[in-house]
Amino acid sequence: MLIVMQPNVTEDKVQKVVDFIKEKGFEAHISRGSDHTVIGAVGRKVIDKRDIELLDGVREVIRISSPYKLVSRVFKETDTIIDVKGVKFGGGNIGIIAGPCTVESYDQMDITAAELSKYGVRALRGGAFKPRTSPYSFQGLGEEGLKILREVADKYNMIVTSEVMEVSQIPLFIKYVDILQVGARNMQNFNLLKSLGEIRKPILLKRGLSATIEEWLMSAEYIMSGGNREIILCERGIRTFEKATRNTLDLSAIPVVQKLSHLPIIVDPSHATGLRYAVDPMSKAAIAAGADGLIIEVHHSPETAVCDGAQSLYLQQFDELFTEIKGLASVIKKKV
């Protein structure tokens, strides 16, 4: 932390700032320029920098170390590869997850999984507990949905991911699911994050609708500081003024996250755009931008889907997209 004092500040005020930060557990290093006196504060304590900014004679306080540590590339230089029963994310590996918005029935999941596994997809998605904006909307099949997911996945040798909404649901998810998904609205549900830090299954952490990349990485830090090191980040669109798409997919987050962190980052083009016709181009764009994977909504009959049919690809559409994705990946030297 650098504390920049106002020009021509008195010695007395500098001393008071030094005393203040020492009391808070920091070391202080004063350096005097012709224009500004700058105090360097060194230490590992967490402090609200505004507290120092309010001291007399202080012009500005500048944080120079990032607030997250374990998720940072400074902490671990090489790409983390999350390997879930052979499905890999990160380090040159592109993991593809597909499936319906919500688990509706055994038959639905069976048809979908059969087809997807034929294309070569090995990771299945499907919601069992649904976060719905309206209390009057369908809220998911609950445990029954998780059971179906597991059964079907086992039948086709696939892995499954599904969204966990609450601390009390965690044991259920450990039993049935391979990757626990944290939804955008729960990205800063700190109690949930803490509890997920204590388990030993991979977490798919979606970015919040209005979360900065720094806050997103802080949420990953919550999980990792609990000891769970298997985190896959998922960009799913941020909220902006543009209403033509449901959200604005922030693909620049891919190179930025890859620079700041060692964790893999995948993209959800379905929730980001909310438009079926935009899922194909945005999937390809994500791959070309260097994403470590995709999570795509696919339905065997979107017209009758219980939710998000409008943004779900037909199985046939997905198949064609998948072929193109493999072509693009080979151009940028990655494995799907």
Place this chain on the structure above:
Amino acid sequence: MLIVMQPNVTEDKVQKVVDFIKEKGFEAHISRGSDHTVIGAVGRKVIDKRDIELLDGVREVIRISSPYKLVSRVFKETDTIIDVKGVKFGGGNIGIIAGPCTVESYDQMDITAAELSKYGVRALRGGAFKPRTSPYSFQGLGEEGLKILREVADKYNMIVTSEVMEVSQIPLFIKYVDILQVGARNMQNFNLLKSLGEIRKPILLKRGLSATIEEWLMSAEYIMSGGNREIILCERGIRTFEKATRNTLDLSAIPVVQKLSHLPIIVDPSHATGLRYAVDPMSKAAIAAGADGLIIEVHHSPETAVCDGAQSLYLQQFDELFTEIKGLASVIKKKV
């Protein structure tokens, strides 16, 4: 719901749309203009309008009823007044809540409450479980904090509000607290909202950082549809591109909410701006705009506050502000 068909659409396509919506549980009314055929869909079912938009020949689908009902002014025309042991919010009553960001000790709360009650403030705030962006920050005193709040409040005949973060904490809050606060990050924690719908204590529902007013009212609907009708809405700033303030306080939300809903709306200028010097003008602005109350961070010694000292008013500052607020309220004919 109005379904606008494309110009010169065939009879066949119109019929298919009619069949589709009937199957979904709606009645259909067709009207043919010279330019556009419009199908009115009447019913109470929840449907994703994009599902209809994808049908052949459909140009656009327009929702004409709001998705919330119980919180709407159409449902209840008169202002709801929340009366918590004599502290009133709404219907011309301005309720003032003040206190520190977090409960630090009995002495701190005692000093604060003594002073505030002397000024005439009758509602106390203080965090016991703190949602912190960093896992390395102070996380609150927990139940001990709630106990202190209760004791001090009883001593000075005040009511208390504190933030509940998780379903499992609700019984504790019912025991100690008069108004349960839902934080911005939990505005769409639907499990929490549902559980709060089942209790019978007033809820202070903060607006999410990137929540539209409609989504915010939908979250209130979640609580109200469970049977709990005592909800106070709280505007606390939304996330925008402007970084000079922590968030952008959206005071226009006051007239908009008051037009759409019968529920009271109060304002939190402290979290919205994050700047002590902006709390005073924004508090006054909120009152002049017609807010039904304020929740303000005050600390007897902001320099040594455990959190948010930089945005906390000194007790003396609050006292002066409170006097001006009473003056403003009388101009617009409201009671503080």
Place this chain on the structure above:
Amino acid sequence: MLIVMQPNVTEDKVQKVVDFIKEKGFEAHISRGSDHTVIGAVGRKVIDKRDIELLDGVREVIRISSPYKLVSRVFKETDTIIDVKGVKFGGGNIGIIAGPCTVESYDQMDITAAELSKYGVRALRGGAFKPRTSPYSFQGLGEEGLKILREVADKYNMIVTSEVMEVSQIPLFIKYVDILQVGARNMQNFNLLKSLGEIRKPILLKRGLSATIEEWLMSAEYIMSGGNREIILCERGIRTFEKATRNTLDLSAIPVVQKLSHLPIIVDPSHATGLRYAVDPMSKAAIAAGADGLIIEVHHSPETAVCDGAQSLYLQQFDELFTEIKGLASVIKKKV
């Protein structure tokens, strides 16, 4: 500017940075802490800080002086009062400007001005050249509109403001108008700003739809650096995700601007909200927040207004609002 080097950086890299900034016209002051070496760069040149950030061994570059100078409160400590023929903005004076969106006819302006001056309003607004999103919309009366404005203003001893859209229109505006308004869409039309810096009439500079406060002040700096020191800033709403109002009125900009700059800041609640029913509460909020004035759309017959009738107050409504504004102003000790 502070250049923070990476931990354990070599002497050689530090020297290269020093050489680089000296070449760019800065003095360099090196200070070594236990953790970080920091180079202070002192000078008045403008430099893109990213250029230094790309040098080897540099961790971060921090600008510590604001990019604007003449508009800053550091440059001039006391409030600037803009006095236009007795109508004052700033330094405790609240200036009220009212009138229709656009000048439609002599009669319209005559009726409006007669009424407004009766209430005590002395500044009239009205568009003559209209910036319209659609090429098919009414584009204003042009010079004819300015003439009407001038004539009517002279008749009722009022001053007038109108929006100038282009460099070539400036001579016309100098002839007819007292305050030249720069619209939100032209806030960064740098050629226009430069030309307005060369004249000697007050400028009303609206904030751009997505302009930060810093950029806004930079645009004022453009005008002021040309020698024109009479600038009134005008907050008129920023673009956010919220669609219930046309824009989000950022009233926190009032205290922030007043802290950073000596220039007066007024508020346009009509364009900000786009809703007639929100103009009244937002006008009062602006005054309570400390605004140095208001510019409000008023029409003698909003139903037949050529533009923005939906956000225009009836004359009667304005009269009532004006009375309340005077009451609020007296509470916070300001003169209307």
Place this chain on the structure above:
Amino acid sequence: MLIVMQPNVTEDKVQKVVDFIKEKGFEAHISRGSDHTVIGAVGRKVIDKRDIELLDGVREVIRISSPYKLVSRVFKETDTIIDVKGVKFGGGNIGIIAGPCTVESYDQMDITAAELSKYGVRALRGGAFKPRTSPYSFQGLGEEGLKILREVADKYNMIVTSEVMEVSQIPLFIKYVDILQVGARNMQNFNLLKSLGEIRKPILLKRGLSATIEEWLMSAEYIMSGGNREIILCERGIRTFEKATRNTLDLSAIPVVQKLSHLPIIVDPSHATGLRYAVDPMSKAAIAAGADGLIIEVHHSPETAVCDGAQSLYLQQFDELFTEIKGLASVIKKKV
């Protein structure tokens, strides 16, 4: 336009609305459902829908035709291909434009153009009049810069684009430049747009920092309604809360624009991200998403560049990127 009346509205109120819209030049078609009476207003006049919404008994007014016509895909179904001396944008053709932020000298442009044309690039960019946020920054070489651009382009058989900032500069640009660029800050400089509608040279229209796609297309409509049909749209990032990148590149705009309009859309990854390391992945993402071209900042010596060196690619970097782009284009069956 559909006018939805309130439930159980009286006949009298319906009639008044009908009269109102007829007076404004529309035909009215009434249709009565069991729930809502809906009035269809048919006509080509431009009207502010809020004017109708304020009439008694009206619940909501819904616009069902887009406000732009000539730029719409409804108006022209096939892709417009802009062919500038053999460099093509649109209809399966990817046009690549490269060059420095600003023209600094003949030698600089000569080195750059020599190298770029060797790689196969045939379109050169370079600023001569620079829109700078600070009045104290370098403002460009002016006409001298345009002359250099022209000379160098002719030497290497290239075309050139440069930004025009003002109506009065247009003749100069017609003389020297092949494509006239309208910068983001001028996207709603309506006087400039109108004047550009009257010339017969292609226009590169950048999206404004906070412009919706609809507003952007409206600005293109301004130009096209003047008779100039050669417009290339350019996505260059929108302003959001995320500060890790200069702007947020909205690649979803590509499929959305291509659905709504027949005009080609290209992407500027340099200004969008402001980060050299993000230009490469975002360029590839744009191509994979279906962009009709790219405009990329390249400098022969970014360290000494007068502006935007930090986001400029080295010539060598560009060469490698260009090779990958050709690979990606062939996967999605497009010509570079």
